[in-house]
Amino acid sequence: MEKREIALSTPNLNADIVENLKECIEEGWISTSGRFIGEFEEKVSSYIGMEDAVACQSGTAGLHTALRILDVGAGDAVLVPTLTFIAAVNPVRYQGAEPIFLDCDKGFCLDPVKLRQFCAAECRLEDGRLIHNKTGRTIKAIIPVHIFGNLSDMEAIMEIAQDYSLKVIEDATEALGSFWIDGAFAGQHAGTVGHIGVFSFNANKIITTGGGGMIVSPDSDILRQARYLTTTAKDDGLFFAHNEVGYNYRMLNIQAALGVSQIDELPDFIQTKIANYWLYWEFLSETPGIRLLPFRPGTRPNHWFYALYVDDLPESAPGETRNRLMARLIEEGIQCRPVWKLNHTQTPYVNCTNYLIEQAEDYEKHILNLPCSTNLVEADVRYICEKLQKALASLSATSVL
Ligand SMILES: Cc1ncc(COP(=O)(O)O)c(C=O)c1O
Structure with a gap:
């Protein structure tokens, strides 16, 4: 390919x-x-x-x-x-x-x-x-x-x-x-x-x-x-x-x-975002070690960005698997990114009060944002998912060895 x-x-x-x-x-x-x-x-x-x-x-x-x-x-x-x-x-x-x-x-x-x-x-x-x-x-x-x-x-x-x-x-x-x-x-x-x-x-x-x-x-x-x-x-x-x-x-x-x-194009863009989100869902739902995170029930979100949760492989440090997967995809030309570095740890804000931060720390280490442009078609999403599955399989293989 x-x-x-x-x-x-x-x-x-x-x-x-x-x-x-x-x-x-x-x-x-x-x-x-x-x-x-x-x-x-x-x-x-x-x-x-x-x-x-x-x-x-x-x-x-x-x-x-x-x-x-x-x-x-x-x-x-x-x-x-x-x-x-x-x-x-x-x-x-x-x-x-x-x-x-x-x-x-x-x-x-x-x-x-x-x-x-x-x-x-x-x-x-x-x-x-x-x-x-x-x-x-x-x-x-x-x-x-x-x-x-x-x-x-x-x-x-x-x-x-x-x-x-x-x-x-x-x-x-x-x-x-x-x-x-x-x-x-x-x-x-x-x-x-x-x-x-x-x-x-x-x-x-x-x-x-x-x-x-x-x-x-x-x-x-x-x-x-x-x-x-x-x-x-x-x-x-x-x-x-x-x-x-x-x-x-x-x-x-x-x-x-x-x-x-x-x-004027917003309704169509949202439809595309929703359709592509569900394509990712369909193509990735059977893949162990990753899951597309859901949006809140009782709402109709615009599905602007897609968040994939990447589990840590056995014996990897928290977040290492996500980082290695991300590096592989970037090497393949597929732009993806981690969620933002948490703000309470950013240099201008390290001395500010923060309160019981737990879930955000978990997401910081495990979320990977996947391509979500409104000009992506089904073949693109399929291509991304295939590359992702291949990269994950090779990481799992190395981790077992
Ligand atoms: C959560 C959030 N807040 C604020 C902003 C700032 O918006 P702008 O880039 O238009 O200044 C952005 C995006 O850029 C954002 O994602």
Whole structure:
């Protein structure tokens, strides 16, 4: 079999995009004004069933703006998962606050049981504020992240937030198009349940604007503030009066031009992600030593990223088998990757509080993300699975010898 190169996740761009970009260039609307920005906001908000949305430069910019709006600052702390891309955490520090790292549940997302336990055992409520006993910081918010498009247990998280006076910023950067089927939030989309939700349109996301983000909220005042802060807090457009320190975080018209054509394809992209996920499932279900991890029941996830759990071969150190398998696949031209290094172990955050991290450590060592681009066809998935099975068989053989 000829060696092929298969990327982990590539953007899937259609011909329409060129037309939209051409319009921006020909008419000169390439910056923070132009018709595509409003159109993209309208399309995203109506897709997820919200009144309005604010388009910004990136998911990171959206999260930063959200924390600023919720008045998170020096002396405060924010509860975050350790198992997530670091961009979900960094904006806490941009605001001069400290992250407190929590574990994930089996579904990769913030563990609500440990979250409640942490609030009850490690903190106290004082005048309606949650104070972290050890550091004396006021905990203002929780950032649940819908990892790989899998939904966090938002029913439990929202209850805890209510009980402990916390605001909730949903990091829905990976979860555009995921929604609940059952329970209190049936029919609601990722990002629409918390006080603020944030999406990303980075190139590896389910739809892309090259780079970009979107802020949503059921509270129109929050969105008004988001629009104001992301456009340098300009109070007078003629005399350039600014009454607050804002940011240059507005999405560009050329980014939105990409988004407008991409969002029409989202339902098809999700169908492809789902179909390919089940192909992996079918091709790998009989292979011992590995299993494709499921998404949360009672939801319709967008199946953005696929996570394979790789067991340790006998007598291998934890994670060694996953690493060797990954190296073999990369050698074969199949791009795959481990889940992120846990944030509580990252250099800027080693001194922060972390609480009972166990499941995330297990996932850090054993998860392998497999190629999941929406342009993969059945033959590609079959090819990847065959290579994977072959590599695993050869590792098992060497391990027995
Ligand atoms: C979980 C998570 N949070 C935040 C971000 C930041 O989004 P962006 O790259 O658009 O800044 C990303 C993705 O890049 C992400 O995966």
